[in-house]
Amino acid sequence: xxAEAFGVMHxxxxxxxxxxxxxxxxxxSLDVTVRTGDGDYSxxxxxxxxxxxxxxxxxxxxxxxxxxxxxxxxxxxxVPCVLRWAMHPRYGAEFQASSQTLARALALYxxxxxxxxxxx
Numbered sequence: 002x003x004a005e006a007f008g009v010m011h012x013x014x015x016x017x018x019x020x021x022x023x024x025x026x027x028x029x030s031l032d033v034t035v036r037t038g039d040g041d042y043s044x045x046x047x048x049x050x051x052x053x054x055x056x057x058x059x060x061x062x063x064x065x066x067x068x069x070x071x072x073x074x075x076x077x078x079x080v081p082c083v084l085r086w087a088m089h090p091r092y093g094a095e096f097q098a099s100s101q102t103l104a105r106a107l108a109l110y111x112x113x114x115x116x117x118x119x120x121x
Contacts, residue, residue, distance in 0.1 A: 024051040027113040036071040037064065046074065049110050051103075053085065053095040062089070070094055076109050078102060 031046040035058060042062065048055030054072070058064075068084040072094065080102050082094035096103060 026050040026055065027110060027115065029113050031074055031076075033077075034073040036073065037062075037068060044072075046072070049106065049113065051107055051110060053082065053093060056092045056094060057090050058092060059090060064089075064092060069097075077105055080106065 026048045027050070029046060029049055033044050033046045033056070035042045035044045035056065039062075042058055042060045044056045044058040046054055047057055056072075064084055064087050066084050066086055070082045070084055072080045072082055074080075081097045083097050084092060085095050086093045096106060
């Protein structure tokens with residue numbers, strides 16, 4: 002049965018495969034630059050999938066879902082994204098990029114070790 006805390010209903014968490022994710026994610030820890038309309042910020046890319054990424058941004062920012070971002074990393078190049086969720090300091094972004102950029106993201110994804118539940 003869900004519990005209520007501070008007016009928010011909480012229920013049991015489910016493994017990642019039960020969540021509404023379109024593709025598997027792999028953990029990583031890569032320094033990236035996030036460009037918004039307000040400037041550039043340092044961040045850490047901590048999850049990568051074929052369709053997007055999870056970020057940690059230390060700077061206090063008021064980013065909201067729908068914000069356009071430009072993520073820069075030497076192996077990825079410049080990757081345009083749209084912010085899908087925000088829970089400071091964690092953020093989730095979806096790629097809004099060309100097939101060439103997505104191919105670089107997939108190549109980087111393939112170099113990361115699989116999650117334990119992906120190993121057969």
